[in-house]
Amino acid sequence: MANMNRRSFLGLAGLGAAGAMGVGAFGRAPWGTWYAAADALPEHLAGTTLEAVATPVGTSGYRTLSAGPGWPVIVRGELAEAKSGREERRAALASFVQMTDMHVLDAQSPMRFEYLHPFTGSAFRPHETLTTHGLASLVSRINSLAGGPHTRRRFDAVVTTGDNTDNKEHAELGWLLATLNGGTFRPNTGALDRYEGVQNSGSDLYWNPESPIRDMYKKAGFPEIPGLLGAALAPVTSPGLRTPWYCVFGNHDDSVEGTVPSGIPPLEAMYTGSIKIEGPDSEQARAIGSAASSDPSALPALLAAVTTPPRIVTPDGNRAPFTPRQFIAAHLDPRNTGPGPVGHGFAPDAGETGIGYYTFEIAPGVIGISMDSTNRAGFVDGSLGEAQFRWIERTLESGSSRYFDTGGRAVTQSRADTWFLLFSHHTSDTMANLVPDPENPADRRHSGAELVALLHRFPNVLAWVNGHTHENKISARTGPTPVQGFWEINTASHIDFPQHARIIEVADNHDGTVSLLTTLIESDSPYQTSHGDFSQSGLASLYRELSFNDIHADPKLMGVSGDHNTELLLPSPRA
Template identity: 40%
Template sequence: MSGLSRRGFLASVSALAAAWQLSPAALGTALAQPLAPGQALSTLQRTILQGPVAQGSYRTLVTGPGEPYIPRLDVLGRTANPDRARSRRSLLYLGHLSDMHVIDSQSPGRIEPMIVQDHSAWASAFHPQDPMTVHVLAAMVKALSDLRTSPLTGAPMAAAMVTGDSADMHSDLELRWYIDTLDGVPVTPNSGLADVYEGIQSWADATWAYRPEDPAGGDFGDYGFPRMPGLLERAIRGPVESPGLPAPWYAVYGNHDTLLLGTFGISSQFRTMAVGDRKALAWQALAGDVLGGYAATASPIQRLVDALDQRFGLSPGYRTVTPDARRRIFEQREFMAAHFVTPINPGPVGHGFTQANLDSGETWWQADLTPQVRVFGLDTCNQVAGPDGAVPDEQFRWLRTQLEQSRDKLCLVLSHHNSLTLENQALRPGATTVLHGAEEFVDLLLDFPNVVAWLNGHTHLNQILAHSRGKAGFWEITTASCIDFPQQQQVVELVDNRDGTMSIFTTVVDHASPIAASTGTSYTDLAGTSRELAANDWIENPFMRRGSPLDRNTELLLPAPFDLSTISDAALEAQQNAARARVLAR
């Protein structure tokens, strides 16, 4: 097989130059260059490891050696062709982000004091690095932008997948910050009073939290967390100017985009508190006013009682902060609608969600990333209670129908939950919905050999599982998060080995930031500080979340589900030229 003819190449250059308003001569010169592996930094060249103790038990971070790709044969079930590298060609190169947990740490709509009641049970309610989530996400976007060409084949990034938990506490402001950061729209990560940090980390009497001005007198200080004067002011100083993702990106719901803290239904008390001027200092106040309110009715009378309670300060254990209407709690359909407020580039408008989703309320979708690759975005989040999920029967049946109609394409499936967390059967009283768990879902995917990968998140760790039946199967790829150490995401590439097999390469990506915490003011400096703070989480072993070497930089082999030679070199070249032109235009 051969690529585009000279006439086809010139026609392609002319069309792409016109579409992206580029010089035809410059674009033609660029596209005429053969693909070459990208040289941007990833964990192939360098890893980040635990360093020496700085004080108490607090450790810094150091660089470690890079990690090469490790072949995995679990699905293929036989020895791989040793000469496959000589003939391979890229079918699709994409980014994978998950569990970004963008946080407005000053919002009254947070429940940080619950860690006093039980830090282990409520660990996700507060992290020392909460004020720097926008900076971490921007630094991760920069890393993926730097990796816009594959480190393996040089293929341009064609798309990026976002597998949920984007807005940490269901805030409209957090939702806007996450979308804008991925789109490359400047974000000032501050709310309430301009240029003043009003969150609990600036309160001297919140000794249960990490207070960077003076951490002494509490658990964080006792552990050895250092003084970092001015950190909070630097964190709200904006704008943060992310470069934006280099390719169209697609999103699905996570449990934090569905329920409060990804676990509880959202009460009228909490909605009122989120936009109000009273932020909790004591967990007893939260437990009584907010968590206790989940048993209360959401009737107009109850809402009036809640509003009066918040307005006139009838409950103790709070401090006064500046209210901000932008902190309102979004409804489920508004999550989808927010993805339509986005620039055309990188796009797509809706980021997977369509007008049909808005009209019907259905929260799942499908899209063709290329003529050869189709992706299905599912909503596995429980609407009632609990962090884990399941696949509702309506989606289950829809997916089976769509896969039946997609046997001539390579198929990817996206969801927030993974096969270890897909067993939540919570239903509202009287509901008759059937919820499918992991075993049924995996069996469904195994019915279709053209399903080659399932991308997901939720557990905040790097993990890769093989699922096989007979001589076929698929790979389940779970990426880590941007909030917990190691604050890593990944790039994924589908490759045709031209020997009856294909490979999926996964490359773990650290965000583009300094290794050591610093007093710098750039978003990359603050992202580096965030990572070091996250690495000192003493509630669990944060380095466990890196996964084993078999969960990081890998080559995942599997039988080709159909004759991949039906995908011509010319079609792939045209596809890659379009992606290269888009990258050049950005």
């Protein structure tokens, strides 16, 4: 994440809720078409951003948050015209929640590159000791909702679209599963009685909350909060989701720090060792950052050459990195079934095969296709292997009433009449990593653009739902004919502000159109908290507040009104 002018972010963020509420009946959308606010909001708005939105207090400096006005529903008709009276005619087909980019994080791990944050803001976040507190609060929010606010249909599923963990550690995976399935755990590794991470290093590079040192975060207004680090390591209790949930791979679930491929022995050893690098000089840090993104094989030598004394921390075997097969096997473990299903989507033999893609029934007649867009060669962006790409093609063919060749011509009939929604971590424009997979070097890699072209062949593909960019962004993917279009729905992360998840309701309007009704939600922690409130709820609130004030926060992640609460129209091929 690039550095930015702090004042510009705070000013823009302050306009978010007010600007959205100021949209009249009609307004000019940035995508070049006209949109309209819905005639009437549904009755059951509580707990969603239709009711209230986290909004900063004041205009400058470190800012607390409060409950601002809710956001309106924006009707988007790029793919189909909205017809009057559809609210009374429509029938709910499915209702589910997307969670994405939770980045459950071991903030004390030796195998982290926090010192790179001046170049890559996501390398260190001031709120990173509180990821499990924030996630447990989001789980509570989902449980508190009776269902979709528009159709009132109870949730059929929850889908996590990747970067479930931050650094593919067994410890992080255990905390993730305990949070989603329910339980009490201590989000701590290393020493049992103290924090051993960069936030008590005394370095100006990091927010040192328990020290009066004037680090770069305190100079930006961050408070001193004695006792915070100890409180962050206290036990966390999660109620667990009450809805069946499904898991999708992200690059942070597959690669070291989301970019460096696994299998480099010196790096693997650092996870469970006692050497933690906290502050190399700027030139060494720059070289390490460059190697991590372009030449990972050079990292061991660069790390060994760091001249500043490292920190000696308590080693912990629970920090060992997991493999994709171990990640899948943990989900298949009966102890981790929670609300189900067994394996959370992964096939019973996937722990042996390593195949991370699958289909699942969201609701009768509505099928989810979960993709694995990560590349075992590493790097941030993704792609699809040939075997998976052809599997997707066969799956869509087997469940289509009609499908089309690339020229838009109907070429066959098949037995089923089914709606499809696809899920991946990466977006269509972050899937250009075509480096051969070291496990299957002969398996051709396919880009996001190729997948878009494939999906355009099928009239019953409704949407491609994804994460990765940490940004709210909804795009119409227009096809060769009206019924061959679909929506790409990208949702912000739950680690960087605005910390959203998204409800998606699928409804047949019985007028030749289908609606996807999207509603953003926030965690159920209070918008405001005392900095001395170390209750789990208070720490979850602080998690949100610190993320808003992060010196690397990016205003574009919020998206615009047409990326928030929307009605997305599509023509129905059944008409």
